Amino acid sequence: MHGDELNGVEIIRRLINQKNFKLTKGTLIAVPMVNVYGVVNQSRYMPDRRDLNRCFPGSAKGSLAGRVAYTFLNQIVKHCDYGIDLHTGAIHRSNLPQIRADLSDAETKELAQAFGVPVILNSNIIDGSLREAAERHKTKVLLYEAGEALRFDEFSILAGIKGITNVLQHLGMMRKSSSRKKAITPFVANGSQWLRANASGVVNNHFQLGDQIKKGDTLANIGNPYGDIIDSVIASRAGILIGQQNIPLVQEGEAMFHVAYFSEDDEDIAEEIENAQDTLLPVTDV
Numbered sequence: 001m002h003g004d005e006l007n008g009v010e011i012i013r014r015l016i017n018q019k020n021f022k023l024t025k026g027t028l029i030a031v032p033m034v035n036v037y038g039v040v041n042q043s044r045y046m047p048d049r050r051d052l053n054r055c056f057p058g059s060a061k062g063s064l065a066g067r068v069a070y071t072f073l074n075q076i077v078k079h080c081d082y083g084i085d086l087h088t089g090a091i092h093r094s095n096l097p098q099i100r101a102d103l104s105d106a107e108t109k110e111l112a113q114a115f116g117v118p119v120i121l122n123s124n125i126i127d128g129s130l131r132e133a134a135e136r137h138k139t140k141v142l143l144y145e146a147g148e149a150l151r152f153d154e155f156s157i158l159a160g161i162k163g164i165t166n167v168l169q170h171l172g173m174m175r176k177s178s179s180r181k182k183a184i185t186p187f188v189a190n191g192s193q194w195l196r197a198n199a200s201g202v203v204n205n206h207f208q209l210g211d212q213i214k215k216g217d218t219l220a221n222i223g224n225p226y227g228d229i230i231d232s233v234i235a236s237r238a239g240i241l242i243g244q245q246n247i248p249l250v251q252e253g254e255a256m257f258h259v260a261y262f263s264e265d266d267e268d269i270a271e272e273i274e275n276a277q278d279t280l281l282p283v284t285d286v
């Protein structure tokens with residue numbers, strides 16, 4: 001959807017070129033790029049500086065972004081029963097592979113669970129988004145968020161390919177594979193929050209995506225260039241780290257850590273995330 005979010009392009013490229021990729025039922029429309037202008041310019045936005053995912057349903061006589069939204073909605077989305085919208089974090093921000101969806105809809109929730117990533121977030125529908133327009137046409141949409149803009153992230157790509165395959169199998173469009181690998185148990189978050197910097201400076205980060213966080217943990221120290229610690233980012237609640245900024249410099253007020261909160265034991269969730277990484281990523285010699 002967004003022009004600088006490239007993991008989705010690679011997910012589709014690899015998915016449809018898999019040797020054993022075969023649909024037994026239905027039609028899959030694979031759209032590797034929606035904002036093609038953005039991909040060419042390495043930008044999230046359209047050339048008219050609009051965010052395409054705020055321009056739906058668009059109109060045939062509207063702005064450039066509005067026209068692209070209108071065409072995509074009417075020529076592609078409207079004809080689909082289901083959709084998976086592929087995204088990544090922003091520039092210099094990484095997301096743990098996660099599904100965001102309207103979980104108040106039972107069928108959407110079922111699909112979200114079938115996708116099979118460890119973390120699911122219930123997410124409100126944004127005005128002007130593809131999801132909002134699609135749901136008006138009774139198309140159920142999952143949003144997959146994984147990795148960072150302008151980068152390929154192997155775990156995000158592999159989890160995306162596996163997730164789409166899982167959904168196609170769940171819908172009876174693909175034969176189930178005879179893999180003996182254990183399926184990933186998804187956990188639905190009760191909520192999430194961005195922790196922000198209360199000082200500007202150099203960042204020493206103590207946590208990685210997928211880590212369990214305990215209340216009171218120091219997620220990062222913010223210091224001056226001479227080594228004095230000016231401030232620390234402290235976890236106000238226990239949870240799992242699902243998003244973070246990657247630049248080791250921060251300005252006061254910037255969002256640094258995205259933490260999701262669960263009813264289940266965080267230790268089990270962190271373990272399931274590790275399982276997912278071990279299952280998907282090829283073993284490398286150390």
Ligand SMILES: [Zn+2]
Pocket residue numbers: 001002005086087088
């Ligand atoms: Zn996006």
